[in-house]
Amino acid sequence: MRAAPVIAAVGATPVKAEHAASSSRDLMAEAVLACLADAGLADLSAVEQGITSYESDHFNLQMTLGAVLHDTIGMIPKPNMRIEGGGATGALALRAAWAQIQSGLCASALVYGVEKNGRGLSSRSANQLFALSADAEWEMMIGGTYTGFYAAMMRAHMAAYGTRETDFAHVAVRNRHNASYNPLAQKPMQITIDDVLGSMPIAEPYKLLDCSLLSDGAACILLATEDWARAHCPRFRQRPPVYFAATGCGSDTMRLGDRYPHISNFRAKREAARQAYAMAGIREPRREIDVAELYDSYSGVEIQAVEDLGFVAEGQGGAAVSAGAFDLSGDLPVNTSGGLMGRGAPVGATGILQAIEIAQQLWGEADPRRQVAGARRGLTDTHAGIASISVVNIFERGD
């Protein structure tokens, strides 16, 4: 197999509850211009392919929005395709670009994603639309929604392993704190565990402050062979190379009730991690990974993730989180960006934003207050719905 592709350059808009004056096109253009500046490129003329990432047509009065964005950013007449897999959309788009480059189809691909999911959606619309991310034929009729299923999974985790509300409140506090060191973050907050425990119940055990954000934002990554990046991007030559070393993808049933043997953890995530670790040659993830962006759609999901990713044994996530293992001062800092809870979650851009955070960490360019010293290998974890699709991507610093 060829040497892995590199991250040649990155760009993103600030993540906000609302970019009221900007359309999806505007946001995408802003992120691409930031990426060109980061690459030291004047335009996209040398870039060979575009891969578009956004979640759902339901959020847009536009079909084939990918073609509109491709036109907006000046990529015509080059190849374009849209990738979608719910919350995993951005990470899947990177995975697809990995394959395009490794197959020899191209030497460079721009992966670009956007969503306007924030305040522009009424909360009624948001609930209705996100309900469609569960199994609409079998679960909507029982009033099943997303938050309820996540809550049921966390209840199962608490029952099986003694995980405490204070454990996942720790995630809610820490990720919002981390966001205060990220200039692009939507909602940095300095809060306490008592603030989380005392916030309004949404679907118990989850309270308001256990929930992540709805956001507007865009992000892109220029992925390329190392030769291409070295030839075209002046800035790339000044940084240590960061390789997109491995990718894994797993899937699970849409219906929570179809899952086995239990619902406390994510089968799809374990499968994605297994594949990615095999590809990267990782045997002890806790020791061999230095920094990770985890899909904290709800605070407890991070606890489930650190188990499914093999950072701790099953059932040990809550205690490890509360002991600070994954804080900025811990041995494996996670969600240094602020995660979905603090940085925000413009869905089509989320997986790309995670990879950008890892790139900045491996380049050593993150704000010093959130920089993980000497980070050499990072991981991103995303999923669709309640992890009907899960993607784990791994990045490595090469020098």
Place this chain on the structure above:
Amino acid sequence: MRAAPVIAAVGATPVKAEHAASSSRDLMAEAVLACLADAGLADLSAVEQGITSYESDHFNLQMTLGAVLHDTIGMIPKPNMRIEGGGATGALALRAAWAQIQSGLCASALVYGVEKNGRGLSSRSANQLFALSADAEWEMMIGGTYTGFYAAMMRAHMAAYGTRETDFAHVAVRNRHNASYNPLAQKPMQITIDDVLGSMPIAEPYKLLDCSLLSDGAACILLATEDWARAHCPRFRQRPPVYFAATGCGSDTMRLGDRYPHISNFRAKREAARQAYAMAGIREPRREIDVAELYDSYSGVEIQAVEDLGFVAEGQGGAAVSAGAFDLSGDLPVNTSGGLMGRGAPVGATGILQAIEIAQQLWGEADPRRQVAGARRGLTDTHAGIASISVVNIFERGD
């Protein structure tokens, strides 16, 4: 580069105006069961990845439908992603699978697509939804729809090259005639050029019988390395191998008014063909291609396509079509399946159905009345909207 992937097996449902009793899940399962029978496989356990193809969330009360279908057909916990690019969706999904296999990420991938676009959509909904396939922000406010833009392009073609209404009526007659030899086809018809010319005007120069169909249907292709197919699929070993030899993809502006130098032809299609021919080593497409499925969303589009694909010089398409060059008795039969006009167009499945027709032609397994004798190389042509994205895939018989 590795040897090209092969088509290990294929499966499809009949294409109908309505599969009233079948959901998208049901149709997808039916197509996959047909594919397993074709492969000689008992189940999908050996298949490594799934790639889902459907057009728009607007047609479904379900987000991340790909994950639902992946569950339905029993592919959990394997990798899954959805590919979308309007009408080019199915061909893009095959292109993505090509890259997954050629990159070494897997040795086998099931590409499966479905749409329920037929009578279940009211004609009002269909018009509203398809209008979203144009540039919704800039074209809907001027009453711009799809059919109107296609009609304007054909008017430009007529003005520039003297193309006649009888030329594209020939396409409408021939493709519906070809459909009568395809047992899966939605609407075989024995009509005359006068029938077409006398049918109700829709958007001049296009009349009712110049338009293609809205359809329900599903299709899938098992793509694999030749080694994998030989090891797993008994039926594959009894057929000449058919390779997915080359793929090209081009793009164009969403807005018709932004196009240059003229609107009589498809820039994206020329770019896709250029890439695919370069990859396949084709210099004289008219001579080197034996059979082709072209995207006849309106009858005149086929005339534009034979020019953009280099089968004839620009402006010569109408005369060549009327002379019968692309009929079953011609030197390069096209739309032997009946095309979008006769076989039908369940959007997410259309590009896959085209590739199935080419596979059957290259295997020599098409109905004798539509079989192209000795066909060794075939092409599929699809596009999104008015060709904002265009994909050309090329298949070759290997023995």
